[in-house]
Amino acid sequence: MEREFDAVVMGAGAPGEVCAGRLADGGLGVALVEPNLVGGECSYYACMPSKALLRPGEALAEVKRVPGAAEAVTGELHVQAALDRRDEVIHDLDDSSQLPWLEDRGIELFRGAGTIEGERRVKVGDDVLLARKAVVVATGSDATIPPIDGLSEAEPWDNRQATTSKRVPDSLVVLGGGPVGAEMAQAWRSFGTDIALVEAMERLLPNEEPFAGEQVADSLREHGVDIRTGTKAAAVRAEEGGVTVDLEGGDAVRGQELLVAIGRTARTDGIGLETVGVEVDRWLEVDDQLRVGGSDWLYAVGDVNGRALLTHMGKYQGRIAADHILGKEVAATADRLGSPRVTFTDPEVAAVGRTLAAAQEAGINARAVDVETSATAGASFHGRNAPGTTRIVVDEDSHVIVGATFVGAETADFLHAATIAVIAEVPLNELWHAVPAFPTRSEVWLKLMEAYGL
Numbered sequence: 366m367e368r369e370f371d372a373v374v375m376g377a378g379a380p381g382e383v384c385a386g387r388l389a390d391g392g393l394g395v396a397l398v399e400p401n402l403v404g405g406e407c408s409y410y411a412c413m414p415s416k417a418l419l420r421p422g423e424a425l426a427e428v429k430r431v432p433g434a435a436e437a438v439t440g441e442l443h444v445q446a447a448l449d450r451r452d453e454v455i456h457d458l459d460d461s462s463q464l465p466w467l468e469d470r471g472i473e474l475f476r477g478a479g480t481i482e483g484e485r486r487v488k489v490g491d492d493v494l495l496a497r498k499a500v501v502v503a504t505g506s507d508a509t510i511p512p513i514d515g516l517s518e519a520e521p522w523d524n525r526q527a528t529t530s531k532r533v534p535d536s537l538v539v540l541g542g543g544p545v546g547a548e549m550a551q552a553w554r555s556f557g558t559d560i561a562l563v564e565a566m567e568r569l570l571p572n573e574e575p576f577a578g579e580q581v582a583d584s585l586r587e588h589g590v591d592i593r594t595g596t597k598a599a600a601v602r603a604e605e606g607g608v609t610v611d612l613e614g615g616d617a618v619r620g621q622e623l624l625v626a627i628g629r630t631a632r633t634d635g636i637g638l639e640t641v642g643v644e645v646d647r648w649l650e651v652d653d654q655l656r657v658g659g660s661d662w663l664y665a666v667g668d669v670n671g672r673a674l675l676t677h678m679g680k681y682q683g684r685i686a687a688d689h690i691l692g693k694e695v696a697a698t699a700d701r702l703g704s705p706r707v708t709f710t711d712p713e714v715a716a717v718g719r720t721l722a723a724a725q726e727a728g729i730n731a732r733a734v735d736v737e738t739s740a741t742a743g744a745s746f747h748g749r750n751a752p753g754t755t756r757i758v759v760d761e762d763s764h765v766i767v768g769a770t771f772v773g774a775e776t777a778d779f780l781h782a783a784t785i786a787v788i789a790e791v792p793l794n795e796l797w798h799a800v801p802a803f804p805t806r807s808e809v810w811l812k813l814m815e816a817y818g819l
Contacts, residue, residue: 366492370396372690373487373496374503375479375636378405380667380679381503382463387687389470396494397472398479398487403463406505406524406668407676409455414528415548416709417451422555423711427774430749444533444556455529481637485662488637499662499690502649503683504636506629506668515601519608521623527553534558534621538610540598541626542569544708547581549624550590551710561591561618563610565627568594570708574721574770576735576754577714581772583752584712593618631669647671653696655686664690673700703768705784707777712738712753715780718768718787721758730761736812738773742804748774755809757783759817765790771809782810793817 370393374385377399385397402409421442429435456462467474477489485496508523510516521540522530527549533556539546542564550562562585564571569578569585569592582592593612600611601623608623633645643649643657648671650657655670657663664686667679678700685697703718724731738744738753753773760767769783786796797819801807 367495368396368492369495369497370394370473371497372396372499372501373398373479373494374501375481375487376405376503376505376667376669377403377474378503378505378667378679379407379676380505380683381405381501382466382683383680384501384503384666384683384687385472386466386470387684388690389472391687391691393498393691395470395472396475396487396496397467398475398477398489398494400476400478402458403460403467403474408463409458409460410525410528411545412676414451414455415524415545415552417454418447418528418552419548419555419709419711421447421450422551423709423775425555426711427748430751430774431746442555447556448531448533451528452531458529479636481640483640496662499664501683501686501690502633502636502638502657502663502665502669503667503679504632504669506631506674508625509628509630510625511627513598513601515603516598516625519601519603519623521601521608521625523625524549526622527624527626530622536560536607536620537622537624538608538618538620539563539624539626540610541624541628542566542578542582542592542594543572543626543628544570544706546624546626547585547708547710549626550585551588554585554588554590559589559591559620560585561593561620563593563596563598563612563618565597566594570714572720573708573714573716574754574756574772576756577708577716577770577772580712580752580754581708581710581714584710591618629668629674631671633669653698653701654689655682655697656689672697673704675704675706678704699788702788705780707780709777712751712773713776714770714772715776716768716770717780717784718766719758720768720770721756724758724760724767729767731767732759732761733757734759734813734817736809736816738771738776738806738809740812741806741808743806743808745804747806755779755813757813757817759793763790764793766793766796779806779809782807793819 475489536559539562602609649665666682705717708714751774758768
């Protein structure tokens with residue numbers, strides 16, 4: 366059967382959902398195509414379950430920092446209760462609670478894998494969906510499994526198994542020290558799993574400021590994680606009761622399970638892009654209106670375009686694409702200035718914009734200003750004595766902040782003020798008059814302004 370809509374959105378993860386919803390709110394007829402769960406990776410296998418796994422250990426760590434409350438802590442984490450709460454957060458992998466939102470907007474859901482079959486045509490099962498205005502590709506990404514000898518045969522975990530396992534492994538080897546690897550190492554370690562974390566670069570979180578990865582590594586080591594940086598996996602051997610990972614240089618680590626967390630790959634295979642002359646190298650390249658190859662009808666939002674593999678940035682792109690389809694003059698620029706991002710370890714790493722090194726590489730006359738994150742009166746009550754560094758990166762020619770990093774206890778909510786400063790290019794002389802309340806940890810901004818010399 367052929368069905369006609371104003372727009373067809375391929376993928377019902379967060380970016381696709383937001384795009385479809387905004388198009389429908391703008392008065393368009395929208396078809397949403399999804400072969401799996403409405404809500405996508407973030408809702409069921411990434412952001413939400415990982416935070417549910419991390420939160421119990423982080424809450425306990427904060428209680429232990431507070432005299433009076435610390436003395437009340439007499440037991441260990443209740444692991445099963447934590448896993449049950451995780452299952453509640455992801456609705457036991459049931460997306461039925463997501464459907465009323467679509468129905469209220471008149472969005473028609475097609476369950477199945479969508480394939481582009483020529484211009485403005487998407488086939489789903491026996492249906493062919495015709496798009497009068499646009500097709501939006503929002504198919505997301507999969508975990509990258511590198512061509513390491515024996516790895517595929519070992520049936521490793523990716524983020525999906527790591528965030529939804531109902532069993533706590535005795536031991537776990539983690540390949541990759543980026544945000545996913547660091548978070549999952551901490552979460553499963555808090556439940557008693559022995560962890561070995563292997564990172565090819567010289568430090569964890571290699572895309573962030575050097576001190577961020579170092580301070581996260583210090584914390585993980587303090588909790589018993591075996592961290593191996595500057596080394597790669599050479600081969601993997603599946604054995605009875607576990608997996609052995611041979612490292613370059615001759616050493617080896619062993620675990621009951623193996624998690625691969627070294628990156629993502631766009632989901633573009635088999636979706637029919639070749640029928641409209643689109644070739645994909647690694648990501649589906651788009652312009653600032655999220656159009657593929659300057660097309661007047663084909664768009665791509667979220668992980669699949671590789672611009673910023675973050676849920677909130679995918680949702681932002683979904684809004685921009687929808688507005689452009691609705692006829693508005695818009696452009697996606699925030700992800701080019703440096704997306705806000707958080708690694709939810711303890712200490713947390715919250716950052717936006719460029720690191721010092723990235724700013725210098727871009728030719729910016731950059732200066733770093735560092736202060737201790739907990740060196741405020743407010744930190745006497747929250748994150749007391751927790752280690753961590755805060756840095757702003759200043760463009761000395763324009764006197765605006767081009768990057769900021771906060772490392773410390775529960776710093777994620779520090780980030781939005783920095784994001785506004787970076788995106789709006791607020792001059793430091795103006796920020797000096799934004800007075801933080803006393804006694805709050807927001808006074809770290811006052812410390813930064815003073816350290817800069819204002």
